[in-house]
Amino acid sequence: MEKDDLLEKLGQYLVWRIGKAEEEEVLVVRLGLASALPRFSERKRLLNLSDPEAEALLKAGKVRVEWVE
Numbered sequence: 001m002e003k004d005d006l007l008e009k010l011g012q013y014l015v016w017r018i019g020k021a022e023e024e025e026v027l028v029v030r031l032g033l034a035s036a037l038p039r040f041s042e043r044k045r046l047l048n049l050s051d052p053e054a055e056a057l058l059k060a061g062k063v064r065v066e067w068v069e
Helices: 003-011 034-040 051-059
Strands: 014-021 027-033 063-068
Touching (some): 014 051, 027 051
Parallel strands (some): 027 063
16 A cells, blocks of 8 residues: 555544644644544644734744644
């Protein structure tokens, strides 16, 4: 199986949320398996942000990826 095919199959089971951390200027990307969906709500709230805001944080290197188990 090709790597791209494998990643596409895995993607069907992933859930993600993207937003800005409440207490800091950081773009947060939360990832987890669909089975972990209830635990997403146990994390601190993420604020909505516009595409230009997300792009600015990304360009500034202010990004945090969190795995939700």
